[in-house]
Amino acid sequence: xxxxxxxxxxxxxxxxxxxxxxxxxxxxxxxxxxxxxxxxxxxxxxxxxxxxxxxxxxxxxxxxxxxxxxxxxxxxxxxxxxxxxxxxxxxxxxxxxxxxxxxxxxxxxxxxxxxxxxxxxxxxxxxxxxx
Amino acid sequence: xxxxxxxxxxxxxxxxxxxxxxxxxxxxxxxxxxxxxxxxxxxxxxxxxxxxxxxxxxxxxxxxxxxxxxxxxxxxxxxxxxxxxxxxxxxxxxxxxxxxxxxxxxxxxxxxxxxxxxxxxxxxxxxxxxxxxxxxxxxxxxxxxxxxxxxxxxxxxxxxxxxxxxxxxxxxxxxxxxxxxxxxxxxxxxxxxxxxxxxxxxxxxxxxxxxxxxxxxxxxxxxxxxxxxxxxxxxxxxxxxxxxxxxxxxxxxxxxxxxxxxxxxxxxxxxxxxxxxxxxxxxxxxxxxxxxxxxxxxxxxxxxxxxxxxxxxxxxxxxxxxxxxxxxxxxxxxxxxxxxxxxxxxxxxxxxxxxxxxxxxxxxxxxxxxxxxxxxxxxxxxxxxxxxxxxxxxxx
Numbered sequence: 132x133x134x135x136x137x138x139x140x141x142x143x144x145x146x147x148x149x150x151x152x153x154x155x156x157x158x159x160x161x162x163x164x165x166x167x168x169x170x171x172x173x174x175x176x177x178x179x180x181x182x183x184x185x186x187x188x189x190x191x192x193x194x195x196x197x198x199x200x201x202x203x204x205x206x207x208x209x210x211x212x213x214x215x216x217x218x219x220x221x222x223x224x225x226x227x228x229x230x231x232x233x234x235x236x237x238x239x240x241x242x243x244x245x246x247x248x249x250x251x252x253x254x255x256x257x258x259x260x261x262x
Numbered sequence: 263x264x265x266x267x268x269x270x271x272x273x274x275x276x277x278x279x280x281x282x283x284x285x286x287x288x289x290x291x292x293x294x295x296x297x298x299x300x301x302x303x304x305x306x307x308x309x310x311x312x313x314x315x316x317x318x319x320x321x322x323x324x325x326x327x328x329x330x331x332x333x334x335x336x337x338x339x340x341x342x343x344x345x346x347x348x349x350x351x352x353x354x355x356x357x358x359x360x361x362x363x364x365x366x367x368x369x370x371x372x373x374x375x376x377x378x379x380x381x382x383x384x385x386x387x388x389x390x391x392x393x394x395x396x397x398x399x400x401x402x403x404x405x406x407x408x409x410x411x412x413x414x415x416x417x418x419x420x421x422x423x424x425x426x427x428x429x430x431x432x433x434x435x436x437x438x439x440x441x442x443x444x445x446x447x448x449x450x451x452x453x454x455x456x457x458x459x460x461x462x463x464x465x466x467x468x469x470x471x472x473x474x475x476x477x478x479x480x481x482x483x484x485x486x487x488x489x490x491x492x493x494x495x496x497x498x499x500x501x502x503x504x505x506x507x508x509x510x511x512x513x514x515x516x517x518x519x520x521x522x523x524x525x526x527x528x529x530x531x532x533x534x535x536x537x538x539x540x541x542x543x544x545x546x547x548x549x550x551x552x553x554x555x556x557x558x559x560x561x562x563x564x565x566x567x568x569x570x571x572x573x574x575x576x577x578x579x580x581x582x583x584x585x586x587x588x589x590x591x592x593x594x595x596x597x598x599x600x601x602x603x604x605x606x607x608x609x610x611x612x613x614x615x616x617x618x619x620x621x622x623x624x625x626x627x628x629x630x631x632x633x634x635x636x637x638x639x640x641x642x643x644x645x646x647x648x649x650x651x652x653x654x655x656x657x658x
């Protein structure tokens with residue numbers, strides 16, 4: 132299946148989907164050195180997001196979160212690509228400065244259409260997702 | 263978005279990597295917020311300077327950008343995590359200092375003036391009415407929009423930096439007339455005298471209306487210092503980018519569209535003060551949030567003359583203002599009393615966690631970050647009360 136969306140950050144990546152219905156704060160909510168979600172009570176608490184196609188509704192929290200994504204990328208612990216229901220500036224800026232492909236506003240809600248573990252290809256440049 | 267030829271060239275990488283990355287950020291933000299085009303900005307204030315918040319990731323990003331990035335417009339910098347010259351005196355570690363200096367050097371290499379202050383309007387970055395600018399530092403954003411009548415969104419560190427390196431910002435939000443009208447009427451029925459009174463007012467309004475734009479009536483007079491503190495409080499507790507205050511805000515305000523009205527009474531200010539007052543005796547007195555003005559330094563010097571502080575006392579200040587205070591003789595009096603003039607930094611961004619238990623301050627904003635970032639108990643009161651606490655070690 133192929134879904135069209137909106138381009139936020141360019142590039143192409145393929146990997147295993149990790150889906151959450153909860154917003155993510157990269158600053159304080161994710162351990163940038165280990166690539167693990169550490170926010171107390173988060174659906175993904177304790178899970179690694181490194182190398183995954185991370186699918187979440189939107190970002191939240193401090194603007195420092197953009198730099199956290201950059202740090203994860205430098206550490207090799209960043210998601211391979213991201214899909215948002217609707218992106219906000221912290222994650223958008225983080226993805227762009229880190230060269231992580233990111234699309235949002237797909238024709239169908241990605242949180243419902245895609246299941247954790249599915250193989251997904253994100254083409255940020257063409258603003259499309261294939262799974 | 264419609265981009266000019268020059269903007270397209272930046273996006274295509276013809277003006278270097280830093281301009282390319284910056285334009286990508288600005289285009290993405292423009293798309294998210296539905297901007298139709300970019301507009302030129304004449305002034306930028308960049309936040310995200312403390313190594314405490316940036317970490318090695320932020321430092322690496324800034325060093326990468328500084329390889330070929332150069333600012334296009336007047337750009338000043340927010341406070342760093344330490345006094346850049348006198349950091350030993352503030353108890354900062356060698357390792358932190360080394361990293362912090364690298365951060366500031368990367369900014370300076372890009373042509374950013376390392377002013378390291380949250381009050382750029384005191385040190386030569388003073389936009390006029392109607393000017394389009396891109397500022398981060400939430401208190402300064404609120405001051406620029408509401409007191410000066412300039413136009414800026416609440417930028418984050420990276421987006422403000424992107425605006426500096428391209429001279430552009432996406433045209434949305436606070437840059438457009440239609441988004442600057444008041445949304446709710448706020449009638450102030452309390453008497454306001456001191457700086458913390460204005461901080462408490464900001465707390466009370468912010469908690470009641472969030473980040474909506476108020477038309478505030480009933481404030482008869484306000485000094486620059488009171489407005490500085492009010493803006494910081496509104497931005498902290500309400501996320502406010504703009505307010506209209508009758509008799510203060512230069513921009514003409516329409517009546518709010520709906521008939522929603524909020525009253526602020528003396529009881530609301532009392533409640534705000536109680537909300538910013540914890541149990542305990544202060545072991546730290548922190549003034550200068552936002553950075554102290556010359557008038558504030560004069561008052562602090564008058565109060566400290568011939569006295570000695572009993573607890574650690576910091577007055578945060580922009581370095582050029584401190585240099586004027588040196589010439590005026592204020593600094594000598596303040597330092598002779600054992601208080602410290604902390605330049606380039608403040609208690610919000612310095613690594614102070616665990617060093618103190620209870621902080622006395624005249625700033626509502628400082629109360630929020632003193633608790634949140636540093637885990638302090640807090641006390642709010644006028645400068646006279648804070649200095650008394652500094653000298654006696656007792657809050658009374």
